[in-house]
Amino acid sequence: MPPWEDGGGGALAARLNGAFSSGLRNKAGPPGVIIHQFDRFGDHTATPWKVIAPGAKLADRLSASLVNSELRAIFGGEAGGFVVNPSFNSILCAWAVDAGTMSRTCDPPGPSATCVPGCSGNGAVWCEDSPSNYCPWGPSHLADMARQQLEIARGRYNEVIVDAFVWEAKLPRSIEAVYFLAGGEAKARSVHQKIISHFGLRAPQIPLLKLDLHAASEPFQYIEV
Numbered sequence: 715m716p717p718w719e720d721g722g723g724g725a726l727a728a729r730l731n732g733a734f735s736s737g738l739r740n741k742a743g744p745p746g747v748i749i750h751q752f753d754r755f756g757d758h759t760a761t762p763w764k765v766i767a768p769g770a771k772l773a774d775r776l777s778a779s780l781v782n783s784e785l786r787a788i789f790g791g792e793a794g795g796f797v798v799n800p801s802f803n804s805i806l807c808a809w810a811v812d813a814g815t816m817s818r819t820c821d822p823p824g825p826s827a828t829c830v831p832g833c834s835g836n837g838a839v840w841c842e843d844s845p846s847n848y849c850p851w852g853p854s855h856l857a858d859m860a861r862q863q864l865e866i867a868r869g870r871y872n873e874v875i876v877d878a879f880v881w882e883a884k885l886p887r888s889i890e891a892v893y894f895l896a897g898g899e900a901k902a903r904s905v906h907q908k909i910i911s912h913f914g915l916r917a918p919q920i921p922l923l924k925l926d927l928h929a930a931s932e933p934f935q936y937i938e939v
Contacts, residue, residue, distance in 0.1 A: 723921030723936040726891060730797065730923075730934045737782035738857055745857045746782030747934075748798040748805075748874055749893065749925075751791035752901070753777070761912070762905045763796070763885060765878040772816055774823040775806060775831040776881060778874040780856060785863055786927045787871040793898025794905070797923070799890035804877040807833035807840075807850035810863035813873055824879060832875035850875075886913040886920060893923040893934070906939065 719725070730747050738745045752762070753776075759766060767773040778798050779788045789812070806825060809815070815832035825831060833850040841849040841858065847866050851859040856874070863872050881888045886909060894902035906922045909915070917939045924935040 718919050722918035726921055727923055727934040727936040731932045734933055735783050735931065737784055738860055744780060744800050745860045746780045746785065748778050748780050748800060749788065749795055750776055750778040750798055751789050751795040753791050763889060763909055765882060771819040771823050773878060774820065775878050776876050777815060778876050779871050780860060780874050781927065785860060787869060789871050792901060793896065794894035794902040796889045797891040797893055798876060799888055802884040802887040804880040805853040806830050806875040806877050807852060808856055808859040809850055809873040810859050811867050811870060815873060815875060825877065886915065889920055891921045891923045893925045895925055
């Protein structure tokens with residue numbers, strides 16, 4: 715596994731702010747930043763970075779949102795979460811709207827040639843094969859998903875489905891940062907400290923960031939701990 719990036723939390727915040735501002739103009743990676751909100755399934759445990767779902771068939775994915783300067787809505791949940799590291803995760807699909815993905819399960823759980831958790835099932839057809847306003851985009855089509863959201867659901871949040879098996883296998887590198895929104899600092903600090911302690915990291919390796927989705931520029935701010 716490659717070494718941790720040099721530069722610390724300030725450098726990461728600057729890079730995320732660049733991706734957020736660039737959005738669809740970003741050609742070096744996703745058209746924005748992918749974040750996973752604390753969802754109350756496992757984030758109150760001693761290991762809040764692990765995927766704990768209400769049932770085995772839901773433990774093979776986690777839902778996230780892609781945000782940028784034009785797409786600022788996110789799923790409810792608690793006021794904080796994780797920044798998903800795109801270099802150490804596998805995106806299964808992305809929806810321009812909330813797709814009710816808890817009903818899209820695979821048996822056995824996990825992606826296969828015939829089933830993709832949170833993506834296929836319930837008659838879903840890939841958008842790149844048959845475009846509609848309610849379909850999943852493949853992992854190489856995040857920009858197409860973002861364009862569709864701008865057209866049909868700008869004020870709503872999208873749903874990016876992350877492979878939970880890869881997330882767990884690549885820990886702690888699958889987490890790029892812990893972030894919090896207004897009102898969520900205490901919870902995020904607690905989660906951040908647990909991660910740093912458990913994996914024996916220096917705090918800037920997985921930084922703590924404040925996120926202001928309403929900021930005109932630099933929505934991510936590095937918080938020293």
